[in-house]
Amino acid sequence: MQAIQAPLISEELRQRFARAKRLMVLTGAGISAESGVPTFRGGGNTAVWKGMPFDVISSARMVQQDLPRVWEWFDYRRTLLQSLRPNPAHYELARWQDRFPEFTLVTQNVDGLHQNAGSRDVIELHGSIWRARCVSCRARYEITADDRRDECAGCGEWLRPDVVLFGELLPDGAFEMAAERAASCELCFVIGTSALVYPAASLPEIARAAGAFVCEVNPEQTPLSTLCDEVLTGKAGDIVPLIGKS
Numbered sequence: 001m002q003a004i005q006a007p008l009i010s011e012e013l014r015q016r017f018a019r020a021k022r023l024m025v026l027t028g029a030g031i032s033a034e035s036g037v038p039t040f041r042g043g044g045n046t047a048v049w050k051g052m053p054f055d056v057i058s059s060a061r062m063v064q065q066d067l068p069r070v071w072e073w074f075d076y077r078r079t080l081l082q083s084l085r086p087n088p089a090h091y092e093l094a095r096w097q098d099r100f101p102e103f104t105l106v107t108q109n110v111d112g113l114h115q116n117a118g119s120r121d122v123i124e125l126h127g128s129i130w131r132a133r134c135v136s137c138r139a140r141y142e143i144t145a146d147d148r149r150d151e152c153a154g155c156g157e158w159l160r161p162d163v164v165l166f167g168e169l170l171p172d173g174a175f176e177m178a179a180e181r182a183a184s185c186e187l188c189f190v191i192g193t194s195a196l197v198y199p200a201a202s203l204p205e206i207a208r209a210a211g212a213f214v215c216e217v218n219p220e221q222t223p224l225s226t227l228c229d230e231v232l233t234g235k236a237g238d239i240v241p242l243i244g245k246s
Helices: 011-019 029-033 060-065 067-081 088-096 174-184 202-209 236-244
Strands: 022-027 047-049 102-107 127-134 140-142 159-163 187-191 213-218 230-233
Touching (some): 011 213, 022 029, 088 236, 102 174, 174 202, 202 213
Parallel strands (some): 022 102, 022 187
Antiparallel strands (some): 127 159
């Protein structure tokens, strides 16, 4: 049996990790994919559900044109997530929040796996698949199996999934808070993201410009790799716990 070679974590990263007071982590679809979360992105016009491409069924236009069908799509996605569990990277990051005086976890994922692993105060750039939001007053509701999602209890308007769809802006204040933390952190980890989706991809750029040490953890090189001070190639579930042992 061939042994799995552990990634080489530099002494500089180990020392910076041990000394850091302000640390920020940005996570993307890659960390969730290791728990079995489908990405649904086949490229081009690949159909992902009932003959529709991902960027059509998950669009602001569909909310306006056919909200019941959007709910069907997101109900289907939640059924796929119900049996999935956080992986070692999720659990390790949850431990980091009690290790540093100022720890910020920012995610592009909507699956809630960070919270299931015990992470608190996660900045969700793209919302959560486990919440509904009023189309008018923007009141938010946790989704349970028995919930009726017809209308808002406060104003009576329709409810929609509380996620950022194609053609929509990020939630008010989410990116601004993340950017503020990026500008003040000493150490920034970018884990499981292709670094292609803006404005989220600008967070490590902000951190780097402010003088932070930036480390990427990803199975393959990304457009961000050349910006980083250190690149650790491999699965987040293998690498992140090793960093935590530094």
